[in-house]
Amino acid sequence: MSKGGNRYYNGPVSDHFDGVRFFNPGGTPPRGLAHLLRWQFGGKRVRWPGRYDSPFLEVRPELSVDGDRLRVTMVGHATLLVQVAGLNILTDPVWSHRASPFAFAGPQRRNAPGIHMDDLPPIDVVLVTHNHYDHLDLETLGTLHAEHAPHVITPLGNDTIIRRAAPDAEISVVDWGDRIDTGDGIIIHAEPCHHWSARGTRDRRMALWAAFVIETPAGKIYHIGDTGFHGGINYRAARDKHGPFRLANLPFGCYEPRWFMESQHQNPEEAVMGMLACGAGHVAGHHWGTFRLTDEGIEEPLRALEAALDKAGIEPSRFRPLRPGEVFDVPAGAG
Template structure:
């Protein structure tokens, strides 16, 4: 039973599944098999372990009009601002998979050890894929901190069915949620899809987030294809000016399979131009091998794409886990 079934239809829900009116449906199973088992597949080999030289011990709180972002790894961030501690797509597990013994495995430790986390007030979970919605981590957080968990429609059921102590609250695109201390978050459309198993495709909604903070607005994009860039321009128009964008740059090869759902670095540079953020930080690379490109390919391609677009490299930075960015 999925939460989507008792919701009235809308411009992105047909009464049974969610869809992006500006997007494309996810690839068919036959395409997945062609990618995974095709004779001309070129999958780069990642080093077994690629540790980050950095590790962060965050302060208890960050007050005033500052914001402190600590990169945990992959798509996981700790954002501290206005006395609130907010985690985005937290994954401390060893694997991102329905199975404990198989599936993509970490190539480096989280940039903040779980025991080094400050008190967590709010968790934002962008969608249901295993590398973003990690029930084991959400359970640990619920047990230790009991934070509010803000997520798009239907993902609340995934969480609560796994652990009733996860305080999940589900919202639709364009809903704005007050988090306290003058901080709010709006769920915004993004070009992606969702599934936890073989038979629940697009039964849960996916989203990106715009955080209103005293340090400016932070646009946190989980997974997104670029498409024609419409979603990024819409967010820039509706929510600008944006102080910072967190943009995914990894998990993009082969393009024929991935381009509708995941941006490559050149797409991400266009997305930055479209949304107009003053600064961008890269993520979704270097921790879990989900696709075929080499571990360092996204960061190299990002520098090339910025140079080609005549955008200074310091405006769009790829941190390593444990590195910190302060506004």
């Protein structure tokens, strides 16, 4: 542990790091234990089915996607295979049965991963947005390192955790505003999002969280693993800096109750507002229907998304709520 008490990261104070903990500038910190207990014992959680199988079969992806093609395949929750410009990118890879520190307890999958791990194409890059268990899964990262040895890109402090599973992995650690040139015209930028981090009760906000912009010859992709809407500040900043996006990967589930979740998890209406604010031509919607983490019913995000798109006058085909195994060939052009 560093002198300042941070077990993951020791670095200079910044506009989003106080020397021990990271924070959202002008934002709202996560609620504390009393609020958590109030939520957990509030008794308003909608029951989910034991299984929620995808209508799409497990897919075997192409080895590579080139030219102006951009393909996204849903694995589950926030795990997406993004194939563009000859590069295969995995976001927040989780193949484990539970999003939990325990093998015997915690949120369990309601559907199988949309790609069997043995059927993955060669994985070049892994993006890990933050350290919550539904986004950073050590078992999966260890397997990916053994079989693919990908270049892992993650915000400050998360490398300390990842090296427990892959001590000799190639990891680039990024702060907000940093960029990594992976070659062949692809640059990955780390950008702010409004969230937090923790693996337990004593490491809150000790590792950074981030969104990513993937700059490619086939267009720009904006990937967010988790975020509160935060008045659209980060969405507008991303567009001002990078211009409109061909694709945005946006979370739109895990949002109830709002009094507890609003600052950290956007709802479907806010995801649609984010789509407009960042100028995304199309959206791959994720973070729903696999792990029950919050109070809403398993299909409530779909109904709320449909209403939000109708209210905004957006063609539903532009915002795809992806199911495991579903493949989205993203049309060319930004927003």
